Amino acid sequence: EAQVTQNPRYLITVTGKKLTVTCSQNMNHEYMSWYRQDPGLGLRQIYYSMNVEVTDKGDVPEGYKVSRKEKRNFPLILESPSPNQTSLYFCASTWTGLSFSGANVLTFGAGSRLTVL
Amino acid sequence: AQSVTQPDIHITVSEGASLELRCNYSYGATPYLFWYVQSPGQGLQLLLKYFSGDTLVQGIKGFEAEFKRSQSSFNLRKPSVHWSDAAEYFCAVGLNTGNQFYFGTGTSLTVIP
Numbered sequence: 001e002a003q004v005t006q007n008p009r010y011l012i013t014v015t016g017k018k019l020t021v022t023c024s025q026n027m028n029h030e031y032m033s034w035y036r037q038d039p040g041l042g043l044r045q046i047y048y049s050m051n052v053e054v055t056d057k058g059d060v061p062e063g064y065k066v067s068r069k070e071k072r073n074f075p076l077i078l079e080s081p082s083p084n085q086t087s088l089y090f091c092a093s094t095w096t097g098l099s100f101s102g103a104n105v106l107t108f109g110a111g112s113r114l115t116v117l
Numbered sequence: 118a119q120s121v122t123q124p125d126i127h128i129t130v131s132e133g134a135s136l137e138l139r140c141n142y143s144y145g146a147t148p149y150l151f152w153y154v155q156s157p158g159q160g161l162q163l164l165l166k167y168f169s170g171d172t173l174v175q176g177i178k179g180f181e182a183e184f185k186r187s188q189s190s191f192n193l194r195k196p197s198v199h200w201s202d203a204a205e206y207f208c209a210v211g212l213n214t215g216n217q218f219y220f221g222t223g224t225s226l227t228v229i230p
Contacts, residue, residue, distance in 0.1 A: 033218070041222060042123075042220045042221055048217065103166075108160030
């Protein structure tokens with residue numbers, strides 16, 4: 001089944017304790033992206049990646065890191081989590097072929113709910 | 118500033134009633150337009166999309182949306198709502214420049230019997 005898999009789905013952690021949220025897709029998609037969803041703010045892009053070893057900042061990258069060493073994986077790293085990073089996180093991917101198009105449809109993971117105390 | 122606006126944070130409708138969710142965008146050119154639905158505990162699922170051509174597009178689950186260039190709008194409609202339609206709905210745009218997708222703040226739909 002074609003899907004985007006995120007882990008963990010739920011996590012409660014404490015301020016400053018490094019954590020990684022994994023994202024894996026099995027569709028050979030070039031483009032992958034991380035979003036955070038907060039009440040009243042909708043989805044905001046954190047980072048995206050056009051392909052292996054190609055990443056770029058979205059609208060809210062502060063406090064996050066990403067890497068794209070393999071095409072299928074795009075982990076989100078919180079080096080020193082803070083309470084304002086408590087949120088629902090979504091990973092998404094899409095096929096781009098030879099070039100990116102805003103017409104491509106995103107496939108989303110089920111989300112990771114993170115609480116930082 | 119570029120933006121996607123969903124003016125209704127929350128809407129309540131009775132089962133069987135019609136539904137319209139509003140979406141306006143502010144971009145220089147006509148972007149690619151999408152509606153996604155998020156059911157509780159789930160990721161976002163595509164309902165429908167508009168790229169060009171016929172301004173009335175049909176989607177899954179009986180939803181449709183109409184693109185109106187003069188109003189920069191892409192409103193989502195359904196003639197008769199079912200209880201299973203209760204969810205959060207997001208309007209989104211895709212841009213070729215900047216390699217990004219932008220989402221509205223979402224509209225939460227409650228369906229009452």
